[in-house]
Amino acid sequence: xxxxxxxxxxxxxxxxxxxxxxxxxxxxxxxxxxxxxxxxxxxxxxxxxxxxxxxxxxxxxxxxxxxxxxxxxxxxxxxxxxxxxxxxxxxxxxxxxxxxxxxxxxxxxxxxxxxxxxxxxxxxxxxxxxxxxxxxxxxxxxxxxxxxxxxxxxxxxxxxxxxxxxxxxxxxxxxxxxxxxxxxxxxxxxxxxxxxxxxxxxxxxxxxxxxxxxxxxxxxxxxxxxxxxxxxxxxxxxxxxxxxxxxxxxxxxx
Amino acid sequence: xxxxxxxxxxxxxxxxxxxxxxxxxxxxxxxxxxxxxxxxxxxxxxxxxxxxxxxxxxxxxxxxxxxxxxxxxxxxxxxxxxxxxxxxxxxxxxxxxxxxxxxxxxxxxxxxxxxxxxxxxxxxxxxxxxxxxxxxxxxxxxxxxxxxxxxxxxxxxxxxxxxxxxxxxxxxxxxxxxxxxxxxxxxxxxxxxxxxxxxxxxxxxxxxxxxxxxxxxxxxxxxxxxxxxxxxxxxxxxxxxxxxxxxxxxxxxxxxxxxxxxxxxxxxxxxxxxxxxxxxxxxxxxxxxxxxxxxxxxxxxxx
Numbered sequence: 001x002x003x004x005x006x007x008x009x010x011x012x013x014x015x016x017x018x019x020x021x022x023x024x025x026x027x028x029x030x031x032x033x034x035x036x037x038x039x040x041x042x043x044x045x046x047x048x049x050x051x052x053x054x055x056x057x058x059x060x061x062x063x064x065x066x067x068x069x070x071x072x073x074x075x076x077x078x079x080x081x082x083x084x085x086x087x088x089x090x091x092x093x094x095x096x097x098x099x100x101x102x103x104x105x106x107x108x109x110x111x112x113x114x115x116x117x118x119x120x121x122x123x124x125x126x127x128x129x130x131x132x133x134x135x136x137x138x139x140x141x142x143x144x145x146x147x148x149x150x151x152x153x154x155x156x157x158x159x160x161x162x163x164x165x166x167x168x169x170x171x172x173x174x175x176x177x178x179x180x181x182x183x184x185x186x187x188x189x190x191x192x193x194x195x196x197x198x199x200x201x202x203x204x205x206x207x208x209x210x211x212x213x214x215x216x217x218x219x220x221x222x223x224x225x226x227x228x229x230x231x232x233x234x235x236x237x238x239x240x241x242x243x244x245x246x247x248x249x250x251x252x253x254x
Numbered sequence: 255x256x257x258x259x260x261x262x263x264x265x266x267x268x269x270x271x272x273x274x275x276x277x278x279x280x281x282x283x284x285x286x287x288x289x290x291x292x293x294x295x296x297x298x299x300x301x302x303x304x305x306x307x308x309x310x311x312x313x314x315x316x317x318x319x320x321x322x323x324x325x326x327x328x329x330x331x332x333x334x335x336x337x338x339x340x341x342x343x344x345x346x347x348x349x350x351x352x353x354x355x356x357x358x359x360x361x362x363x364x365x366x367x368x369x370x371x372x373x374x375x376x377x378x379x380x381x382x383x384x385x386x387x388x389x390x391x392x393x394x395x396x397x398x399x400x401x402x403x404x405x406x407x408x409x410x411x412x413x414x415x416x417x418x419x420x421x422x423x424x425x426x427x428x429x430x431x432x433x434x435x436x437x438x439x440x441x442x443x444x445x446x447x448x449x450x451x452x453x454x455x456x457x458x459x460x461x462x463x464x465x466x467x468x469x470x471x472x473x474x475x476x477x478x479x480x481x482x483x484x485x486x487x488x489x490x491x492x493x494x495x496x497x498x499x500x501x502x503x504x505x506x507x508x509x510x511x512x513x514x515x516x517x518x519x520x521x522x523x524x525x526x527x528x529x530x531x532x533x534x535x536x537x538x539x540x541x542x543x544x545x546x547x548x549x550x551x552x553x554x555x556x557x
Contacts, residue, residue, distance in 0.1 A: 002360040009357025020345075088341035092402070095305050095335050096358035097327035254267065254299075254308045 006098045007106050014110025018076055025076070025114065026121060029068045033122045036064050037129040040186060051188050052219040054132075061126045062140075062213035063185030066147060068122045070180060070205065071172065073115025073148040077107050077155035078168045085159065090252055100246035104156065104239070111152030112145065119144055132217050139224065140215025146231040147208045151176075153238035160242070160251040179205045189221045204230065255318065257283045257332075257410050257441035258304065263313035265299050273299040275465035276313065281458070283318070283409075286436045287443045288456035288473070290550060296465045297445050298338065301414050305335040318409055331359065334408030336399045338415045344388035348379055351387060352402050359406040366405070373401040376431065393424040400431070410441045417448060429455060449550055453477070461553055469553050483541070487512045490535035499528045 018025040037057070045056030052059070084090045093103055134140060154171075162168045183205030189197050200206050207227040214220035245251065258281040265274040273296045281287045291297045302308030304315055306322065315322040320329035342351045349370060356366035374380045377397040382390065387398060396416060403411060413432065417425040425448075432455060436442050446452055452459065452473075459476060461469040469476065492509035502525065503515040516525055529536060 002362075005360045005362065006358050009354055013354055084343075087343060088337075088339070089343045091307055091335075091337065091341050092355055093358060094307055095330065095333065096355065097330040097360070098358050099327070249309050254302065 003099065003102050006096070007102050007109075010093075010103065010106025011109045011113070014076070014080060014107065015113055017080060018110070018114050025072070026118065029072060029118045030121050030125060033064050033068060034125055036060070037126060041129055051191075054217050054219050055130075057130045058132050058217055059188075059213070059219070060186055061123075061130045061132070062216040063183070063209045065119050065122045065126065065216075066144065066209050066212040067180045067183075067185055069115040069119040069144055069148050070151045070208070071176060072118040073111040074151040074155040074158075074172060074176060076114040077111035077152045078159045078162075078172070080110065081107055081156055081159035082162050082165070082168045085162075085252060086165075094252065100243055104242050104246060107156055108149060108152040111155060112148040115148035115152065116144060119148075134216055135218035136215045138215075140212055143208060143211040143215055143227070143231075146228070146235065147212070150231055150234050150238065153235065153242055156242050157238060157245065160245050162251070179203050182206075183209045184221060185209055204234065207231075255283045256316070257281045257285065257318060258443065259314075259316040260300070260304075261314040261316075263300065263303060263315065264311045265296075265303060265308065266311045273465055274303075274310075274313075277462065277465070277467050279460055279467060279470065281410075281441060281443060283441055284436075284439060285441050285458055286432075286456045287441070288452035288459040289443055289445045289462065290449070290452060290459065291445075291462035295462045297462055298414065300462065301335075301412055301443075301445065305333055305412060306330060331406070332409045334403035334406065334411045336396075336403045336411070336413045336416050338418065340395050340399065342387060342395075342398065342402065344386075346387055347384050348374065348387055348390070348398055348401075349383040351398060352405050355402045356405045361406060369405050369407070370401075373404050376404075377401040378427075393420040396420060396424075397428070400428075404435070404440075408440065410443065411435060412443045414445050415447065416444070417446065417451060425451075461550065463553070482515050482517050485514050485516065486540050487514060487529075487536050488538045490537050493534070497529070497532050497534060499525065 037060075041057035041060055045060070048056040050056065050059075081090075084093075158168060158171050182200065183203050184200070189200045189206065192200060201222075207222055207230055210220040210222045211224050211227040214224055258279070260277055260279040262276045262278060263274050264272075264276050266272045277296070277300065279300075289297055289300070299308055303310045304317070304322075306326075315329070317329040318332045320332065322329045346354070352370045352373060353366055356369055361369065371380065374383055377400055379394065379397055379401060382394065387395065390398065400413075400416065416432075417428055420428070429451065432442060432444070444452065444456060456473055458472050459469070460467050486507070489510045489512060493506060493512075494509070496504045496506040496512065498504070499514070501517055501520045505513040507513050514525065516522070526536070
């Protein structure tokens with residue numbers, strides 16, 4: 001059995017899906033982030049000055065890129081896999097000799113590709129507003145890749161456990177968005193009172209934003225090595241949990 | 255070789271409902287097999303387990319000698335499923351749906367394209383290959399699901415009420431297609447509520463009721479167990495009361511229509527002799543019920 005063909009079929013289907021609906025998937029982040037750069041970066045940022053030696057515009061660009069990667073890798077998998085469940089065309093995969101790890105890796109790859117593609121679109125737009133030399137391309141790219149993987153996995157688990165369309169909007173609206181905004185995208189945690197600095201350390205998105213910021217402009221509030229250990233740890237845990245749910249058929253089988 | 259072998263298959267759902275109470279069933283390679291039963295009898299659960307959509311509580315499933323638990327991928331490769339309800343992505347094109355399914359079965363692109371074309375032509379859907387599937391009629395959607403199920407040339411094709419809700423013309427063309435596929439060597443398991451369909455297509459039959467197999471035999475010997483035929487007679491002249499015919503139950507449905515239940519030992523010649531003796535002229539005659547339907551009702555009601 002050639003599993004690579006099944007894997008490619010799922011990945012191409014996913015890419016085709018989000019490209020076909022590009023006005024819903026690729027255009028909105030381009031418009032939203034342009035507004036972020038204009039309003040926060042340009043109009044307000046010019047009055048703020050520098051943070052950790054970087055201009056405010058340069059400081060917020062990495063956070064806005066990684067925030068787009070997080071929300072779109074998550075959204076791609078959660079909406080696509082839940083729709084597949086809802087329309088019952090998940091049965092096409094369950095009937096076929098496709099192992100669970102191929103199903104999982106196919107959908108996760110789709111989420112990673114969309115997350116990184118949106119990240120690239122936002123990065124291109126940022127070039128209209130900011131000028132910076134990339135500090136460490138390997139750290140920047142690997143942070144983006146691991147972040148997209150982690151949130152694709154989270155989206156997959158959300159879709160598996162969801163029983164209604166409400167269930168797939170709760171996490172993005174009430175967990176991801178607040179954590180992203182409180183994850184140091186627009187500010188440094190050093191600017192917070194000590195108690196909020198400590199609380200912020202429990203927000204995993206803070207680590208990813210800072211690692212990516214370090215990769216792009218060489219500025220970070222936290223330890224990069226710790227961020228990578230944390231991301232890999234989360235990815236391993238979520239992968240095992242996803243495979244367990246698939247093995248048990250939770251959310252997809254009676 | 256056994257195309258399908260179920261051993262003491264049980265399924266209890268999380269709400270405590272026992273859908274299958276230990277069924278044993280064997281289907282021979284090349285067979286055209288009917289799996290019948292009233293709504294909620296356990297047919298769909300059994301098919302769900304065979305096609306890996308439902309997890310069995312206990313028991314074994316073997317498909318062409320491959321155990322579904324221990325040799326899952328090979329067992330699955332042998333099956334094609336046409337489900338009861340439309341379950342493809344309604345935003346995909348007809349060709350895309352079939353082509354993707356070929357991909358899930360690991361078929362190389364070139365072969366997948368050839369098989370997709372073959373199956374869509376066989377289902378008379380080639381002209382619709384680029385149509386988005388939600389724009390198709392109900393009958394076409396069912397044919398898309400058959401093409402999708404056949405794209406990897408399965409050795410066992412399971413059709414779960416494939417003709418439900420389609421008009422008689424399409425139903426007849428689907429019967430021809432199913433017979434053609436079976437003649438080419440594919441084993442078929444059919445569930446249907448149209449018992450006429452099962453009677454005319456299938457060679458062997460199992461009837462499932464309340465999670466148990468209540469009948470499992472070949473169609474011919476099952477039908478030979480029928481002792482009474484039911485006929486409806488259109489008369490030339492109106493009658494006021496139902497005539498008395500020895501050994502038969504007679505009912506006057508309207509003034510020119512009689513319903514007669516006639517035991518096999520009496521036969522039609524004797525019936526007509528008695529009608530002629532009473533000056534009753536018959537213009538036409540038809541079966542009141544399908545023979546299998548009669549048996550089905552007897553078997554299910556006898557429980």
